[in-house]
Amino acid sequence: MCLFVASLIIRRFMSKQTIDAPPDLDSKQLKQETNEVKQRQKDRLRGLGRDQLIELYRQMLLIRRFEEKSAEAYVAGKIGGFCHLYIGQEAVAVGSISAIRKDDILLTSYREHGLALAKGITPRSLMAELFGKATGCSKGKGGSMHMFQKDLGFYGGHAIVGGQIPLASGTAFATKYRGTDQVTLCYFGEAAVNQGAFHESLNMAQLWKLPCIYICENNQYGMGTSLQRAMSLSDIWKKACAYEMASEFVDGMDVLAVREATARAVERARKDYLPTLLEIRTYRFMGHSMSDPGNYRTRAEIEKYQERDPIKLFSATLLEEKIVDNKTLEEIDRKVREEVEDSLRFADESPLPDPEELYTDVYADPIEPGRK
Numbered sequence: 001m002c003l004f005v006a007s008l009i010i011r012r013f014m015s016k017q018t019i020d021a022p023p024d025l026d027s028k029q030l031k032q033e034t035n036e037v038k039q040r041q042k043d044r045l046r047g048l049g050r051d052q053l054i055e056l057y058r059q060m061l062l063i064r065r066f067e068e069k070s071a072e073a074y075v076a077g078k079i080g081g082f083c084h085l086y087i088g089q090e091a092v093a094v095g096s097i098s099a100i101r102k103d104d105i106l107l108t109s110y111r112e113h114g115l116a117l118a119k120g121i122t123p124r125s126l127m128a129e130l131f132g133k134a135t136g137c138s139k140g141k142g143g144s145m146h147m148f149q150k151d152l153g154f155y156g157g158h159a160i161v162g163g164q165i166p167l168a169s170g171t172a173f174a175t176k177y178r179g180t181d182q183v184t185l186c187y188f189g190e191a192a193v194n195q196g197a198f199h200e201s202l203n204m205a206q207l208w209k210l211p212c213i214y215i216c217e218n219n220q221y222g223m224g225t226s227l228q229r230a231m232s233l234s235d236i237w238k239k240a241c242a243y244e245m246a247s248e249f250v251d252g253m254d255v256l257a258v259r260e261a262t263a264r265a266v267e268r269a270r271k272d273y274l275p276t277l278l279e280i281r282t283y284r285f286m287g288h289s290m291s292d293p294g295n296y297r298t299r300a301e302i303e304k305y306q307e308r309d310p311i312k313l314f315s316a317t318l319l320e321e322k323i324v325d326n327k328t329l330e331e332i333d334r335k336v337r338e339e340v341e342d343s344l345r346f347a348d349e350s351p352l353p354d355p356e357e358l359y360t361d362v363y364a365d366p367i368e369p370g371r372k
């Protein structure tokens with residue numbers, strides 16, 4: 001009897017999982033779409049030099065290899081705490097950051113390694129931070145979710161879902177107030193869109209004309225919950241209409257599409273102090289974090305999206321258009337792997353933070369002990 005009840009519960013659970021899963025994808029349709037995307041990407045090559053294109057490819061590959069090694073180091077127990085990988089989303093970071101200046105400002109969530117690399121934090125500094133070492137960009141006190149490097153305009157790394165959105169409106173307000181023409185890029189996942197902070201920020205940004213670009217990296221899942229189960233209006237770009245803000249839907253698997261859409265938004269922000277909402281549709285190939293077994297989606301679904309792998313797509317475009325040959329791509333991969341290996345050695349050999357450091361960097365202008 002007990003066994004019968006248990007099997008009913010399990011069956012009910014299993015069938016619920018199937019009902020809740022997003023609609024299955026048609027492989028044929030996906031292949032056709034991939035070809036169309038490739039054609040569109042080829043059309044976007046114009047105006048970009050060979051070196052620029054290779055650099056976009058190199059950066060995406062660096063992120064991919066860095067994340068693969070981070071996963072290994074995590075499993076080996078070298079990285080503590082949470083660790084959210086960016087594999088699958090590389091085109092979003094590389095495409096958008098290639099459209100801004102070095103002195104522009106960026107804020108993001110905890111899924112930040114790729115954005116940090118694209119903004120210029122070195123693999124050494126990043127890996128050391130993951131290892132909790134004193135040579136890391138946050139002196140080993142932040143870890144995976146709290147990378148920070150002010151001189152590169154990388155203002156975190158925020159673990160509270162949506163917490164960075166009002167902060168980004170704040171940095172955009174500050175740069176406008178100071179009369180600079182810097183823009184702020186604010187990245188967040190689609191689950192953050194249901195937070196009040198998102199709506200309050202967009203309202204103020206449009207009302208006060210803030211040079212902020214709100215970039216929703218829509219990877220279609222918030223932890224184990226698919227977008228369809230959590231949001232009444234899942235076309236996120238449409239939400240900008242409520243604030244009379246400009247918005248665009250962008251293919252996040254095409255690095256050049258992301259670059260172009262961001263460039264349009266940057267122009268609007270720099271010239272006219274106007275904000276934009278970009279919904280960049282992407283997909284994460286790994287679990288939500290290193291501890292996620294990923295039971296909420298099927299292997300088949302992941303494999304189908306891997307057909308649209310942004311790195312695979314871009315290398316195919318570069319090869320077919322004879323911008324690079326296989327030998328060049330292999331050489332880039334070899335150099336990138338070396339750079340990541342070097343970052344691992346550096347992180348391993350670096351010292352842990354001094355216990356005295358526990359009390360530093362807590363406040364920007366700390367009160368000295370004993371000062372009245």
Ligand SMILES: Cc1ncc(C[n+]2csc(CCOP(=O)(O)OP(=O)(O)O)c2C)c(N)n1
Pocket residue numbers: 109111159160161162188189190191192193219221222223288
């Ligand atoms: C305010 C708040 N609520 C809940 C959590 C727990 N939490 C961590 S990540 C996450 C899902 C966020 O998904 P999404 O915004 O789509 O970003 P993604 O992880 O897909 O990049 C949740 C609910 C949190 N960190 N902060």
Ligand SMILES: [Mg+2]
Pocket residue numbers: 189190191217218219220221222223
């Ligand atoms: Mg998400």
